[in-house]
Amino acid sequence: MKYIHQTISDLMRSSPAQTEFYQAVEEVLNSLAPLLEKHTHYQQQAIIQRIVEPERQIMFRVPWVDDDGQIHVNKGYRIEFNSSLGPYKGGLRFHPSVNAGIIKFLGFEQIFKNALTGLPLGGGKGGANFDPKGRSDGEIMRFCQSFITELFRHIGPTTDVPAGDIGVGAREIGYMFGQYKRLTGNYDGVFTGKSLLWGGSLARKEATGYGTVYFAECMLKERKDSLNGKRCLVSGAGNVAIYTMEKLYQLGATPITCSDSSGTIYHDRGIDLKLVKQLKEKQRVSLAHYAESYPEAIYTEAAHYPEDGHAVWRYRADAAFPCATQNELTLMDAKALLTNDCKLVSEGANMPSTKAAVDAFIDAKIAYGPSKAANAGGVATSQLEMAQNASMQKWTFEQVDEQLKQIMQNIFISSSHAAKEFGHEGNLVLGANIAGFRRVADAMIEQGVV
Numbered sequence: 001m002k003y004i005h006q007t008i009s010d011l012m013r014s015s016p017a018q019t020e021f022y023q024a025v026e027e028v029l030n031s032l033a034p035l036l037e038k039h040t041h042y043q044q045q046a047i048i049q050r051i052v053e054p055e056r057q058i059m060f061r062v063p064w065v066d067d068d069g070q071i072h073v074n075k076g077y078r079i080e081f082n083s084s085l086g087p088y089k090g091g092l093r094f095h096p097s098v099n100a101g102i103i104k105f106l107g108f109e110q111i112f113k114n115a116l117t118g119l120p121l122g123g124g125k126g127g128a129n130f131d132p133k134g135r136s137d138g139e140i141m142r143f144c145q146s147f148i149t150e151l152f153r154h155i156g157p158t159t160d161v162p163a164g165d166i167g168v169g170a171r172e173i174g175y176m177f178g179q180y181k182r183l184t185g186n187y188d189g190v191f192t193g194k195s196l197l198w199g200g201s202l203a204r205k206e207a208t209g210y211g212t213v214y215f216a217e218c219m220l221k222e223r224k225d226s227l228n229g230k231r232c233l234v235s236g237a238g239n240v241a242i243y244t245m246e247k248l249y250q251l252g253a254t255p256i257t258c259s260d261s262s263g264t265i266y267h268d269r270g271i272d273l274k275l276v277k278q279l280k281e282k283q284r285v286s287l288a289h290y291a292e293s294y295p296e297a298i299y300t301e302a303a304h305y306p307e308d309g310h311a312v313w314r315y316r317a318d319a320a321f322p323c324a325t326q327n328e329l330t331l332m333d334a335k336a337l338l339t340n341d342c343k344l345v346s347e348g349a350n351m352p353s354t355k356a357a358v359d360a361f362i363d364a365k366i367a368y369g370p371s372k373a374a375n376a377g378g379v380a381t382s383q384l385e386m387a388q389n390a391s392m393q394k395w396t397f398e399q400v401d402e403q404l405k406q407i408m409q410n411i412f413i414s415s416s417h418a419a420k421e422f423g424h425e426g427n428l429v430l431g432a433n434i435a436g437f438r439r440v441a442d443a444m445i446e447q448g449v450v
């Protein structure tokens, strides 16, 4: 256990003020203790010191001009964290909260998530502290072009393949791809999450949300239960939340909440998904408009969240799907869920539960699917998009969806087996971390000290 403390204090000194990154590292290291005790060669090979240090970090200025002619400057990032299993792979996040620590935690998580898929994918992440909210199409396009004017020289279909994340969807990927093509002259699969018109994969848009629900179904099946008839809390109203709700309905469950930065909707008879899609995918407006169509739905403004917690987790339900952002589910929220008899948590967002909340779920022995396992369906389907691009093929929705389902099952199986192997049956945090780490660490050892 001494090396955990040592690693974190070294990181605090060498990479100050990266709180979320320390949180992600600490969780992985805690999980690895039984593996490292049994197999001492990982320590001898200094794998921990090597794995917490990104292979390369790129930080750059992103200047752009708004519709009124005013100049803005944002910070752009790409962290190429680990390439032992394949080209760096991971999304780009455009959100005002982005900083080096956030991108670093996301990149670190991505290494193990990508390893868990069993596919040839390294780990990376990037983004900018740009706030797309309220920006016109033209402003978004100019920002994306400026961002790629620097990033293009670092990415490529066999080196580093970005995709979307919060604030980056098919529209942004389109503008970035266009600028990349203009600068390089290459028409290649350098991004995933592309439009279906020009190289995108069917089911990629749906994949993260669908995958999170498939993972939940695996956890319940093991407990001789299913999602059919379950009432579910969902947070977020972006791509992950929307397709989580869609799959829940398809499997006979009812999502009764969703949320955005303005507030939370509780709709007892079930969220009207068509309306959420209309508001979020087409009009790009706040969920406050949902309540205008449904007077019986309860809308809680963000400002009215109970102290140290979030309105969305205070309703009674059988299952919870955090699909908004990191640390959106606190210990108080976890206690509220457990008191209300919630039996399952499957994470669509990246690291949505605080450490104390995770511990509460593990102690309570409910079905808890940590993000790096439960939301790996998005990046896994990105790899299916890469495979289609490289072989100049286009697979059907059903072909992709079937592979996604299989991959989520495999992730569940390898995480549960690893947990059992090390004496922590049912602890998928420990199992996912060990299963993901082992694949990356073994590849690193075989490739030498590089």
Ligand code: GLU
Residues within 6 Å of the ligand: 089, 090, 091, 092, 161, 162, 163, 164, 165, 192, 350, 375, 376, 378, 379, 380, 382
């Ligand atoms: N941003 C997504 C994630 O957190 C997807 C990354 C990708 O498709 O490369 O895994």
